[in-house]
Amino acid sequence: MDILGTESLPSTAQARPKPRWLQLITSTSLQVLVAAIAAAVFGITAPHYAAGLQPLATVFISLVQLVIAPIVFLVIVTGIVTAGELKSVGRIALKTLLYFEIVTTIGMLLGLAAVNLLHPGRGVHKPAHASDQLSTYVSADQHNTSLTGFLAKMVPSNAVGAFATGGVLQVLIFAVLFAIAVLGLPKTVSEPIIRGCTTLSTVFFRMIAVIMLFAPIGTFGAVASTVGKNGSQTLTALVKLVLVSVLALLVFIALVLGLVARLAGFSLLRLIRVLRKELLVVLGTASSEAVVPQLMERLESVGCRRKVIGLVVPAGFSFNLDGVAVVVPICVIFIGQVYGVPMTLTDQLTVFALFLVLSKGTAGISGSAFVTLANTVAATALVPIAGLALVLSVDRFLSMARAATNVLGNAVATVVVARFEPDGIDRGVAARVLGMTPGKTCVPEQP
DSSP: OOTTSOOOOOOTTOSSOOOHHHHHHTOHHHHHHHHHHHHHHHHHHOHHHHGGGHHHHHHHHHHHHHHHHHHHHHHHHHHHHHHTOSHHHHHHHHHHHHHHHHHHHHHHHHHHHHHHHHOTTTTOOOOTTOOOOGGGTSOHHHHSOOHHHHHHHHSOSSHHHHHHHTOHHHHHHHHHHHHHHHHTSOHHHHHHHHHHHHHHHHHHHHHHHHHGGGHHHHHHHHHHHHHHHHHHHHHHHTHHHHHHHHHHHHHIIIIIIHHHHHHHTSOHHHHHHHTHHHHHHHHHHTOGGGGHHHHHHHHHHTTBOHHHHHHHHHHHHHHOOHHHHHHHHHHHHHHHHHTTOOOOHHHHHHHHHHHHHHHHHTTTSTTHHHHHHHHHHHHHOOSOGGGHHHHHHTHHHHHHHHHHHHHHHHHHHHHHHHHTSTTOBOHHHHHHHHOOOOOSSSOOOOO
């Protein structure tokens, strides 16, 4: 088993396989799980010291972010150039955006249903001395977001700036333009470029393998800091909000993503098993960015082609935030329930409509889930802004569940788009790893 947790091919250089106990203790998944448990215990017993360990998680996430932009660029370029046609790029993009809108809409409706049925805000005390100024919770730049402004920022003003700021969507656009230009060049010019990109992608993925050695340390810092700062009191006071949100996310995963996977002919449980290490890292760090490169490589290992991965995954982390779609409406209605503000069906549909727009405007912003929530509360003016203090106090716990759902949702989206894209997936590998069946509705592969 290699450093990323995948099975290595047999080699004559290997005298014998590693003993089972050695494979177990060197498993990153187990190390991350043990680190999270140890961090929780440390946070409870020594909260003063644990609260200062957040830099461990910050450094780890920064190391991952260091290579996200180059990997996205290289995967997109090699995927499009290898495909050899521009028509497939537009087709994949159209399928991807359509899928994103349908699934996130269903997720939001599920969130609204959960909060109306379970009423998590009943019995929760209003926050004392909470500010009713939006600027207390989000900055002016984060508040002044619009869909048109976001679209204007999608196109980088220069190529270096896209990589320097780490804007994944800007890198995506630059990579697509670069790949289109390479396709138009003579083979004598394009082939060395393709070979160079392929070689570089191998190097960067190897860097990720090295960085993931520090995942247990990053997880320990994140969990210890969270428990040390918030303690059990805050979570206990708002346990209903956290539990209802987690329950809604689990229902979304089991019913919505499960049904989507079944219709696409593969096993969701098998996909979760393949992504178990990445999901544990996300739960520990509460950041989906911590596993973007690993997710891209893992999806390639289950049979998805690079031309699909390179477009769906980067776009998904801005437009297909399934966890956010489920949790944000729960939080808005929760605030109304705490303050005794009745919200009619019309009011809730207003929240629904505004979320669809505001969630796109905050795509790519750090902490976009809470920013979207704050902007939705401010734009609708249906519930007191001071209620954001309640959600902010447990947002770290909500973020863990949201981020894991986002990662799994984007993985499912990639497999689904690849499944119904001509030559979008290696059927043999997908059948072996994900239990994928041919299915009658599948688009036939091109010879």
